[in-house]
Structure formats: structure tokens, C-alpha cells
Amino acid sequence: MSENVEQTYNAKKYRTPDGVPADIVMFTLTKRERKTVTKTLPLRELKVMLIRRKKWPCAGMWALPGGFCQEDESIYDAATRELKEETGVDGGHLEYLGVYSTPGRDPRGWIISHAFFALVEEWMLEQRQASDDAGEVGLFTLQEALEELELAFDHRDIIKDAYLRIQQQMLQTTIARQFLPRHFTLSELYQVIQTVVPEFKEPNFIRKITSTRSRQGILKEVRDEAGNPVSSNQYSQRPAQLYMFTDHEPLLSIYT
Numbered sequence: 575m576s577e578n579v580e581q582t583y584n585a586k587k588y589r590t591p592d593g594v595p596a597d598i599v600m601f602t603l604t605k606r607e608r609k610t611v612t613k614t615l616p617l618r619e620l621k622v623m624l625i626r627r628k629k630w631p632c633a634g635m636w637a638l639p640g641g642f643c644q645e646d647e648s649i650y651d652a653a654t655r656e657l658k659e660e661t662g663v664d665g666g667h668l669e670y671l672g673v674y675s676t677p678g679r680d681p682r683g684w685i686i687s688h689a690f691f692a693l694v695e696e697w698m699l700e701q702r703q704a705s706d707d708a709g710e711v712g713l714f715t716l717q718e719a720l721e722e723l724e725l726a727f728d729h730r731d732i733i734k735d736a737y738l739r740i741q742q743q744m745l746q747t748t749i750a751r752q753f754l755p756r757h758f759t760l761s762e763l764y765q766v767i768q769t770v771v772p773e774f775k776e777p778n779f780i781r782k783i784t785s786t787r788s789r790q791g792i793l794k795e796v797r798d799e800a801g802n803p804v805s806s807n808q809y810s811q812r813p814a815q816l817y818m819f820t821d822h823e824p825l826l827s828i829y830t
């Protein structure tokens with residue numbers, strides 16, 4: 575912009591949005607040990623965290639944690655802050671999902687929301703709390719959130735999109751690591767993938783994940799200081815080898 579244009583430019587001439595909030599779809603996998611005679615994997619369930627709104631608009635309705643971005647922060651910082659303020663969650667994996675701008679989505683005016691999704695381990699929810707402007711906080715299954723609850727604004731659409739995104743990522747990237755301990759068995763990994771993508775069925779999972787060339791290098795066996803393989807019988811009668819993710823992210827193709 576030339577100096578002359580800069581001096582005469584008037585930002586007020588242009589209509590700007592009435593607010594730019596960040597909304598966060600926060601997923602976690604809950605894990606409950608089963609009381610069975612034989613050792614078996616714990617029960618894992620995918621849940622989404624919602625807050626019950628206290629004030630207008632949509633007072634009393636369940637909604638995503640979120641709030642308005644301030645002038646001195648990035649939208650990413652606003653998402654991190656809102657998540658912490660409204661739910662007590664500090665940390666975890668936070669990623670951009672998309673922009674939601676359908677006219678009329680918020681009765682207060684022209685309000686464009688930027689949505690994020692967060693993958694949080696269950697222990698991180700321990701200090702969860704609802705702040706003053708958020709009411710109760712609850713963890714819901716995807717079925718409850720999408721089919722049974724009355725949700726505020728366009729939050730049902732945002733949750734649907736976020737669910738689809740994490741299902742795709744679960745099959746194409748190593749985000750399963752966000753829901754697993756550092757060391758895990760391949761049966762646990764398979765269970766985590768299936769919890770997020772129930773349609774995923776691969777009878778030869780263990781053989782494929784350890785031998786298919788395109789997958790090689792994403793996992794490695796856990797070994798002790800002497801170099802011996804480390805196994806666990808926490809969830810099985812016979813000891814099972816423990817694995818961990820490496821930093822390698824393969825570029826996968828649907829055509830091969």
C-alpha cells in the first residue's frame with residue numbers, strides 16, 4: 575500500500591464480523607477395567623465433552639466449549655485459553671477443523687466461528703471444572719451428542735465434521751498415540767482404532783502392521799536395556815510384546 579493510500583484508508587468503511595469465537599470439539603477415550611475371571615482388554619469408549627450454557631443465547635442447551643477471540647491473541651491461542659477456562663483441560667493435541675460461517679448461525683449478529691478438535695487423555699480431565707459462564711460439564715458418547723441432545727448454535731454440524739475428521743486420521747495417521755499409553759500391545763492399538771472407527775475390521779491386523787512395507791517404521795518393539803523384548807500380560811493370559819510409536823509418519827495412498 576503506498577503511503578498516500580495508507581493515510582486515507584479507513585477500515586471502518588468495511589463491515590466486519592460482530593465476533594470471531596473459537597469452538598473446541600474435545601474427544602477423549604474413557605477406559606474402564608472389566609471385572610472378568612480371565613484377563614481381558616478394558617472397556618474403551620469415545621466421548622465428547624460438552625458444557626451446558628448458562629446464558630442467552632441457547633441458555634440451558636448443551637454446547638461446545640468455546641468463546642470469543644480477543645484482539646491481542648491468535649484464534650489458536652483463543653481455543654487453548656477457552657478450553658482451559660471452560661473445562662480445566664490444559665494441553666493435549668489441538669488441531670484446526672474449519673470455519674463455520676452460515677449466516678444466522680448465532681442470533682447475536684455476524685459471528686464466524688473457527689472450530690478445533692482436541693484429543694485429550696482421560697487423566698487430563700481430572701481437574702475438569704466449569705467456569706462462571708459455562709454451566710455443567712459432561713462427557714457424552716457420540717450417539718448421545720449427535721442423536722439425543724439438543725445442541726446450541728450449529729454445534730451438531732461441527733461435532734459431526736470433527737468425528738469424521740478423527741475417523742479419517744485414525745486410519746491414515748498415527749493419532750491413535752494420543753489415546754494410548756507410551757507402551758502398548760497391538761491388541762490395545764487395534765481396540766483404540768475400532769473404538770473410534772467401529773467399521774474398521776482387519777482380521778490380519780497384527781501380521782499386517784508388523785510386516786506390510788508401507789506401514790513399517792511407524793511402530794517399534796519396546797526393548798529393555800539389555801536389548802531384550804519387553805512384554806506385558808496385563809490384559810492377556812500369555813505375555814504380549816509391547817510396542818511404541820516412532821516419529822515416522824508415512825505418506826499413505828488410497829491407490830496402492
Ligand SMILES: O=P(O)(O)OC[C@H]1O[C@@H](O)[C@H](O)[C@@H]1O
Nearest residue numbers: 595640641642680685687727
Ligand atoms: O459462549 P459465548 O461467549 O456466549 O459465545 C461463544 C459461542 O458463540 C457461538 O457463536 C460460538 O459457536 C461459541 O460457542
